[in-house]
Amino acid sequence: MASKLKIQVNGLNHGVSASLDTPLLYVLHNELHLHGPRFGCGLAQCGACSVLLDGKEIRSCVTPVAAVSGKQVTTLEGLPGLWAKERGTSAASPQLHPLQQAWIDVQVPHCGYCQNGMMIQAADLLATTKKPTEDQIRTAMNGHLCRCGTYPRILTAIQQAATVIAKGGA
Numbered sequence: 001m002a003s004k005l006k007i008q009v010n011g012l013n014h015g016v017s018a019s020l021d022t023p024l025l026y027v028l029h030n031e032l033h034l035h036g037p038r039f040g041c042g043l044a045q046c047g048a049c050s051v052l053l054d055g056k057e058i059r060s061c062v063t064p065v066a067a068v069s070g071k072q073v074t075t076l077e078g079l080p081g082l083w084a085k086e087r088g089t090s091a092a093s094p095q096l097h098p099l100q101q102a103w104i105d106v107q108v109p110h111c112g113y114c115q116n117g118m119m120i121q122a123a124d125l126l127a128t129t130k131k132p133t134e135d136q137i138r139t140a141m142n143g144h145l146c147r148c149g150t151y152p153r154i155l156t157a158i159q160q161a162a163t164v165i166a167k168g169g170a
């Protein structure tokens with residue numbers, strides 16, 4: 001049976017109507033029309049559906065929507081706003097998050113299906129580890145699968161973003 005729930009996504013409050021055990025991913029897609037997170041395996045195995053929950057990466061395909069009540073969900077679409085908040089600048093016309101810009105600069109994606117999860121996981125990493133070593137990056141990204149083999153470019157992009165973030169966005 002559907003319940004009325006309030007969830008906070010990308011800094012905005014939303015009233016949604018869903019069963020308490022509906023996967024968060026379905027609510028993001030079907031009610032909020034946020035399609036950054038992708039449906040891949042549906043089993044918490046691939047990472048395509050990742051979002052940040054209070055800043056930590058979670059798999060939205062296996063997270064019941066009721067579990068995010070009272071917490072902050074950030075999707076790929078919310079990374080520019082998160083970056084604006086970190087820098088103390090206006091969220092009205094936010095810039096791309098350094099990870100998103102690095103992904104463009106390095107031309108990381110091939111088919112693109114996995115890339116949402118890669119950027120979300122990298123955002124989690126860089127929030128706590130400002131200058132990650134190559135080994136730390138590899139370990140952090142270990143649970144995300146890319147069938148196109150873009151791993152080397154992902155590593156380069158994360159290192160570029162880390163440098164930009166360390167300079168405060170310069």
Ligand code: FES
Pocket residue numbers: 038039040041042043044045046047048049050059060061062
């Ligand atoms: S779709 Fe959620 S981990 Fe694969």
Ligand code: FES
Pocket residue numbers: 109110111112113114115145146147148149150
């Ligand atoms: S770019 Fe195709 S799955 Fe990663």
